[in-house]
Amino acid sequence: MKKATPLSKTDIYLLEKRLAYEFKDKRLLELALSHRSVGPKNNERLEFLGDSLLNLTIAEALFHQFPDAKEGDLSRLRAHLVKGETLAEIAREKQLGDVVLLGTGEMKSGGFRRDSILADTVEALIGAIYLDQDMFCCQNKVLEWYESRLAGLDLKKAGKDPKTCLQELMQEKSLALPAYRVLNESGENHARMYEVECRLVNVEQVFCAIASSKRQAEKKAAELALQYFDEEVSGN
Structure with a gap:
């Protein structure tokens, strides 16, 4: 069961191992995991930044992976890869629900299982990695997390409900x-x-x-x- 208290050194170590990334500034990591329900110091700004970085990274990857694809197909594939459902899947793979920081109400209502909260946390982490390091490192990390999903794409089927x-x-x-x-x-x-x-x-x-x-x-x-x-x- 996740906690409402700040992360312990063990929490941070295990999470960084799952992310395959070690933060130089641990405060950025904790901020990225802080839902708005914890107060004014939360991850919404990092989420905003991460959303843009994610869209750019995936768009560039698809552009090179499908050189003959039309703009509409590329947009459909990108939407499929960056949608909340996919991000929540990545969050569960990294066990973010165990470490996301929530206010009391959100924690009691099971917010650590909610797709929207998990998806926002992934975007916030992407923004945090960018600020902690640089664009090159951030994009490489995103591509690592998406490697199997990009490799398994079918231009005709992917992105369709x-x-x-x-x-x-x-x-x-x-x-x-x-x-x-x-x-x-x-x-x-x-x-x-x-x-x-x-x-x-x-x-x-x-x-x-x-x-x-x-x-x-x-x-x-x-x-x-x-x-x-x-x-x-x-x-x-």
């Missing part, structure tokens, strides 16, 4: 569109969880997923359905 991809696939096969239904809702009001099923015509298997919003649960269920078709095509 799984529900959209599944719908297009069904249309290609001249089949009825997917049907989604909420099976169950659970948890407290501030931490609701939704279980959703996705059913497809002529497919016996039902694809179920759980997430903190109906939309996210539907997207996860659609991803499972897409995986099913990929495996069917590959013969696995």
Whole structure:
């Protein structure tokens, strides 16, 4: 369970190891982890800076990776990579929820699990690394964090919502569109969880997923359905 108190030396050491970056100015690190709920000394300005740095870094990487891609495709790919959901995934990989500094109210309501807070923290860390070092170091660090995501990009599919991809696939096969239904809702009001099923015509298997919003649960269920078709095509 995360703490509301300032980070210990052990917290800092372990976090820097996960980030693969050692801050010269530890105050910048602590500021980057400080949500606005802790008071006026928070990470919002660093988040603003990091957002711009992230967009530039990813735009440049995509520009070189896809030399023949059109502007619209590059914009779609960038939006996919810098969106809050992707940033929150990176935050969880680095276990930022264990060290983000929150006010009492946010901590009690589970803010350390919230995608928006985690995503903002990643952006703030990017801004902090830039100020602690320089642009070259900052961009290299971002590219390290995004290495597998950039390597796995498919120009035709990446950036498209799984529900959209599944719908297009069904249309290609001249089949009825997917049907989604909420099976169950659970948890407290501030931490609701939704279980959703996705059913497809002529497919016996039902694809179920759980997430903190109906939309996210539907997207996860659609991803499972897409995986099913990929495996069917590959013969696995």
